[in-house]
Amino acid sequence: MLGLVGYRLEGGEDGMLPVEVGGLKVLSVGFLLQNNDDPVIWRGPMKMGVIRQFLEDVEWGDLDLLVIDVPPGTGDEPLSVCQLIPELEGAVIVTTPQKVAAADVRKSINFCKELGVKVLGVIENMSGFVCPKCGEVTPILRANGGRVMADEMGVPFLGSIPIDPLVAESGDEGKAFVESAASSPAAGAFREIVRELTV
Structure with a gap:
């Protein structure tokens, strides 16, 4: 997505060094694999150990923000993050418009509330x-499913991101989508979401 296929972690004086690209410091389990096609088959304790290592043994330096992308649901990864970062500022929940996705997201929201x-x-x-x-956006799934679900759950709705072939193209080329396709409706949606999160 950031043009980092094949990158490997390097060690610094006080721990691992994140890969830097476009002003971002990035760390991925993929950087630990010998082969990019290797599966990651880890049980809970192993996952928690790696997340702990990424948080404690990496020379992050000064950060404005730390974004941790975890798989959907309420499994080991989000639970480990919540346990390892007691001062966690918050969670952004991503869904798709379908009812079945919204059902899982409701569980994620309740998971956050409970923790x-x-x-x-x-x-x-x-x-x-x-x-x-x-450049026109055409609904292809249930319209406004995320907004309706957020309203029902009493949490803010940050915005809708349409499918745009340019997002995949930019990611494959390691380019920042909001710069390479700045006039796209999807780029506008990304910018608006960032504004919502930073006000």
């Missing part, structure tokens, strides 16, 4: 399709 983690908001991904010819 005392503030839900900063919900983002609806794949909210429509951006036509590559005219």
Whole structure:
């Protein structure tokens, strides 16, 4: 996604060094694999150990923000993050418009509430399709499913991101999508979500 396929972690004086790209410091389990096609088959304690190591044994330096992307649901990864970072500022929950996805997201929101983690908001991904010819967004799944669910759960709705072929293209090329396709509706949605989170 950031053009980092094949990168490996290097050691610094006080721990591992994150890979830097475009002003971001990035760390991924993929950087630990011998082969990019190797599966990651870890049980709970191993996952927690790696997350702990990423948090404690990496020379992050001064950060404005630390974003941790975990798989959907209420499994080992989000639980480990919540246990290892007691001062966690909040969680952003990503869903798609379908009812089945919203059902899982409700569990994630309740998980956060039960653990005392503030839900900063919900983002609806794949909210429509951006036509590559005219740029118009056409709904292809249930419209506004994320917004409705966020309202029902009493958490902020941060925005909807449509499917845009340029997102995948930019990611494959390691380019910042909001710069390479700045006029796209999806880029506008990303910028608006960032504004919502930083006010």
